[in-house]
Amino acid sequence: MIRNNSELAQLGEFGLIKKIREQVKKFQSGAVVGIGDDAAGVKVKPGKIALFTTDTLVENVHFKWDYASGYQVGWKALAVNLSDIAAMGGVPTYCLVTLGMSKEVDLSLIDSIYQGLRALASLYNIGIIGGDIVSSPIFFITVALLGEENKEEVLLRSEAKEGDFIYLTGDLGTSAAGLFCLKEKELNVPIPLREKLQRRHLLPSPRVNEGRKIAKSKVASSMIDVSDGLTLDLSHILEESRVGAKIWEEKIPILKEVKKLAKEFNRSFLDWGLYGGEDYELLFTCSSKISLEDIKNSLGFSVTKIGKIVKGSPEIVLISSAGKQRKLKPKGWDHFSI
Amino acid sequence: MIRNNSELAQLGEFGLIKKIREQVKKFQSGAVVGIGDDAAGVKVKPGKIALFTTDTLVENVHFKWDYASGYQVGWKALAVNLSDIAAMGGVPTYCLVTLGMSKEVDLSLIDSIYQGLRALASLYNIGIIGGDIVSSPIFFITVALLGEENKEEVLLRSEAKEGDFIYLTGDLGTSAAGLFCLKEKELNVPIPLREKLQRRHLLPSPRVNEGRKIAKSKVASSMIDVSDGLTLDLSHILEESRVGAKIWEEKIPILKEVKKLAKEFNRSFLDWGLYGGEDYELLFTCSSKISLEDIKNSLGFSVTKIGKIVKGSPEIVLISSAGKQRKLKPKGWDHFSI
Numbered sequence: 001m002i003r004n005n006s007e008l009a010q011l012g013e014f015g016l017i018k019k020i021r022e023q024v025k026k027f028q029s030g031a032v033v034g035i036g037d038d039a040a041g042v043k044v045k046p047g048k049i050a051l052f053t054t055d056t057l058v059e060n061v062h063f064k065w066d067y068a069s070g071y072q073v074g075w076k077a078l079a080v081n082l083s084d085i086a087a088m089g090g091v092p093t094y095c096l097v098t099l100g101m102s103k104e105v106d107l108s109l110i111d112s113i114y115q116g117l118r119a120l121a122s123l124y125n126i127g128i129i130g131g132d133i134v135s136s137p138i139f140f141i142t143v144a145l146l147g148e149e150n151k152e153e154v155l156l157r158s159e160a161k162e163g164d165f166i167y168l169t170g171d172l173g174t175s176a177a178g179l180f181c182l183k184e185k186e187l188n189v190p191i192p193l194r195e196k197l198q199r200r201h202l203l204p205s206p207r208v209n210e211g212r213k214i215a216k217s218k219v220a221s222s223m224i225d226v227s228d229g230l231t232l233d234l235s236h237i238l239e240e241s242r243v244g245a246k247i248w249e250e251k252i253p254i255l256k257e258v259k260k261l262a263k264e265f266n267r268s269f270l271d272w273g274l275y276g277g278e279d280y281e282l283l284f285t286c287s288s289k290i291s292l293e294d295i296k297n298s299l300g301f302s303v304t305k306i307g308k309i310v311k312g313s314p315e316i317v318l319i320s321s322a323g324k325q326r327k328l329k330p331k332g333w334d335h336f337s338i
Numbered sequence: 339m340i341r342n343n344s345e346l347a348q349l350g351e352f353g354l355i356k357k358i359r360e361q362v363k364k365f366q367s368g369a370v371v372g373i374g375d376d377a378a379g380v381k382v383k384p385g386k387i388a389l390f391t392t393d394t395l396v397e398n399v400h401f402k403w404d405y406a407s408g409y410q411v412g413w414k415a416l417a418v419n420l421s422d423i424a425a426m427g428g429v430p431t432y433c434l435v436t437l438g439m440s441k442e443v444d445l446s447l448i449d450s451i452y453q454g455l456r457a458l459a460s461l462y463n464i465g466i467i468g469g470d471i472v473s474s475p476i477f478f479i480t481v482a483l484l485g486e487e488n489k490e491e492v493l494l495r496s497e498a499k500e501g502d503f504i505y506l507t508g509d510l511g512t513s514a515a516g517l518f519c520l521k522e523k524e525l526n527v528p529i530p531l532r533e534k535l536q537r538r539h540l541l542p543s544p545r546v547n548e549g550r551k552i553a554k555s556k557v558a559s560s561m562i563d564v565s566d567g568l569t570l571d572l573s574h575i576l577e578e579s580r581v582g583a584k585i586w587e588e589k590i591p592i593l594k595e596v597k598k599l600a601k602e603f604n605r606s607f608l609d610w611g612l613y614g615g616e617d618y619e620l621l622f623t624c625s626s627k628i629s630l631e632d633i634k635n636s637l638g639f640s641v642t643k644i645g646k647i648v649k650g651s652p653e654i655v656l657i658s659s660a661g662k663q664r665k666l667k668p669k670g671w672d673h674f675s676i
Contacts, residue, residue: 007445013471016448020471023452027459027466031432040467042432042484045383052467054434054482058474094369094380096392098480107345110354114361121365128365129378129390133351133358136396138475142436144392144482146380 013334014232036240037157038087038224039147049154051092051147053084059139063202067182070109072202073141074116080227081145082124082206083280087225089155089215090147092208094127097143100136113141124208153215155223155284158240164221164285166245166307167295169210171253172230173269174200176276177261187265193257204280210301211282217298223284229277229332231316237285238314247307247328250321274318277333285309351672352570374578375495376425376562377485387492389430389485391422397477405520408447410540411479412454418565419483420462420544421618425563427493427553428485430546432465435481438474451479462546491553493561493622496578502559502623504583504645505633507548509591510568511607513539514614515599525603531595542618548639549620555636561622567615567670569654575623576652585645585666588659612656615671623647 008016021035028034032049033041039053057063057077068076078095085092097117099110121128126145178201181187181194189197207225214220222241224233230252238245254273262269286295292305316328346354359373366372370387371379377391395401395415406414416433423430435455437448459466464483516539519525519532527535545563552558560579562571568590576583592611600607624633630643648655654666 008443008448009441011445016445016471019445020448020452023449024456024466027456027464029465031465031467034465034467035469037468040432040434042465042467044388050382050388050484052432052434052482052484054436054468054470054480056436056438056470056472056480058438058472060475061473094378094390096378096390096482098392098394100394100396100478103347105346107349107354107357110346110358111361114358118362118365126365127367127369127372127380128362129369129372129380130375130392131373132392132394132480133354134394134396134478135399136476136478137398140438140472140474140478142392142394142470142480144390144434146388146390 032151033154033156038084039090041088041154047151049149049151051085051088051090051149053081054142054144055080055084056140056142068202070112071116074113075120075203077141077143078117078120078126079204079206079280081143082120082208083225083227085145085147086206086208086211087223087282088147088149089153089211089223090149091212092124092126092145092147094129095121095143095145097128097131097141098134100134100140102137103135105139149215153218155215155220156240157222157224157237160222160237160241160243160285160309161287162243162309162311163288164309165288165305166234166247166309167284167286167303168253168281168306169207169301169303170279170281171255172226172279172281173254173258173272173276175204175278176272177258178202180267189261193261197258201278204278206280207282213299214282214284219286219290219295219298220284221286223282226279226281226283227277228334229275230283231274231328231330232277232332232334233283234316235314235330237283238316242314244310244312244315244317245307246310246317246319248319251304251306253304274328275332370489371492371494376422377428379426379492385489387487387489389423389426389428389487391419392480392482393418393422394478394480406540408450409454412451413458413541415479415481416455416458416464417542417544417618419481420458420546421563421565423483423485424544424546424549425561425620426485426487427491427549427561428487429550430462430464430483430485432467433459433481433483435466435469435479436472438472438476438478440475441473443477487553491556493553493558494578495560495562495575498560498575498579498581498623498647499625500581500647500649501626502647503626503643504572504585504647505622505624505641506591506619506644507545507639507641508617508619509593510564510617510619511592511596511610511614513542513616514610515596516540518605527599531599535596539616542616544618545620551637552620552622557624557628557633557636558622559624561620564617564619564621565615566672567613568621569612569666569668570615570670570672571621572654573652573668575621576654580652582648582650582653582655583645584648584655584657586657589642589644591642612666613670
């Protein structure tokens with residue numbers, strides 16, 4: 001294997017996915033949803049789609065053992081997969097778990113990983129029905145998850161339309177603030193706040209029920225989960241739908257205490273909200289003909305209107321409260337980008 | 339993470355799987371086939387089972403880049419999964435591919451991995467419909483594969499019966515001989531033979547069509563693929579079926595040239611055949627009421643009768659041509675065993 005220091009870094013994770021997608025174009029036939037969405041979808045019986053997704057956590061890449069417990073890693077490995085099914089509006093059903101680890105790993109760590117997996121699996125009635133265990137010099141956990149959905153309810157990234165408004169469940173930047181607290185153990189952050197924020201990073205709650213309600217209510221035109229960061233995930237919708245977006249800065253839902261913490265320690269809460277990622281909220285678009293009130297009423301929970309889909313290239317423009325516009329570079333969690 | 343040098347090694351891969359299986363017992367409801375077989379099975383519509391399996395190859399654990407190409411690693415990563423679906427008698431359908439790799443990896447390597455994946459996927463009309471790409475200090479590839487099967491054709495490990503004969507497709511030990519050649523590059527092995535053997539190790543042909551025929555013909559009572567080695571894989575059938583086995587030494591199908599090679603370089607071809615693994619042949623049991631001729635006629639290909647299921651504890655007894663009996667310890671590929 002000849003190594004080349006810059007090629008993959010230049011291309012980045014999403015450039016590589018695009019390249020691979022081109023290479024396996026012919027292999028999508030039969031799939032209702034192929035490469036390029038949160039989960040793949042295949043027909044199983046008339047009107048029903050099986051959803052199929054996989055996500056991996058790698059030691060020292062996605063987490064460090066010096067701040068994460070086995071329970072949290074097990075929970076999160078399933079949570080990030082559930083979030084992908086939630087982003088399609090689907091019902092998660094069964095998973096397989098692969099553990100890569102060294103012979104020296106402590107058995108109690110594996111027990112606690114499975115405790116975390118079981119705790120979250122119980123909440124959504126997920127079957128843990130198989131997997132693989134392999135020897136590996138570094139620890140990794142891969143979950144492959146199945147789900148199902150009525151065909152007419154599947155929400156893709158590619159159906160956002162010019163004029164649609166952009167909505168968000170919950171708040172953004174909380175997970176990034178939690179990661180900040182985990183990394184800065186010495187900082188004087190009140191313990192209840194520190195624990196609340198860290199919990200959001202380590203034990204995220206995937207929006208499975210919210211995703212189902214959004215899909216069933218049929219208010220949305222497209223949907224994705226915010227895993228890599230608002231700008232990066234929104235840009236996936238824009239690219240797949242061939243549209244642009246405007247985002248109102250003051251509408252981005254960031255918790256008061258997150259703003260306060262950022263100010264106190266000289267960090268940008270806006271950066272956490274725009275680029276932080278790992279909040280696992282749902283980002284979706286709705287026709288402008290449906291009012292925010294009507295959306296809230298049909299969903300039964302609160303959402304925030306943060307922007308608008310516009311005509312043009314897949315660019316995101318941020319509008320400040322003073323009306324100033326600036327183009328945002330989609331950035332966030334990219335595994336290989338320099 | 340407190341590390342303990344011996345705990346996992348003492349337990350071994352299969353001890354750990356047993357432990358995990360116990361822990362997730364409650365999470366098998368709804369699954370037609372849960373943890374403990376080659377693939378998991380869930381009902382998708384009346385009479386139809388969806389099969390679901392995953393397998394991983396890790397650099398320097400399952401292969402080394404100094405003898406394996408990207409093409410071969412991509413091919414084999416899918417092949418080992420296809421073999422698991424074959425072992426259930428199923429039809430493989432769709433897969434997801436996860437790549438873990440460092441930023442320094444050469445793009446041409448990823449291209450050749452996908453070439454290998456596509457080459458094998460084309461043979462069996464498999465959709466490559468998604469996956470994940472993560473940064474990792476060591477390379478790994480995980481494939482999650484879906485398949486389907488008529489419910490009444492699913493072949494489990496747990497249905498071998500006392501008195502059944504034990505059959506095998508193809509031959510054993512060839513992959514182990516290939517690995518021997520790959521590791522001993524300096525040895526004077528005729529090039530065509532070396533290439534034939536190495537090819538069996540690097541580009542295995544999963545017995546998908548054979549598995550389907552065995553399932554459809556309904557001659558077999560149980561089935562597994564020989565991935566970890568004859569003794570280890572047979573012992574899985576014995577444990578799940580709560581029976582023992584006798585194997586006739588001279589019946590174990592080992593190629594003449596493999597025997598010759600082993601003798602020439604002072605290796606045991608019997609060890610390669612019994613413990614070598616990675617031949618991805620199918621091992622199955624049939625009622626003694628069906629003759630070998632009838633089995634061959636209904637399958638349309640040749641198989642070898644290598645032994646018999648007997649009453650008792652899940653032990654394997656090897657009978658030599660002189661009639662001598664010795665108990666075999668199930669050993670082979672165990673990721674953690676000492």
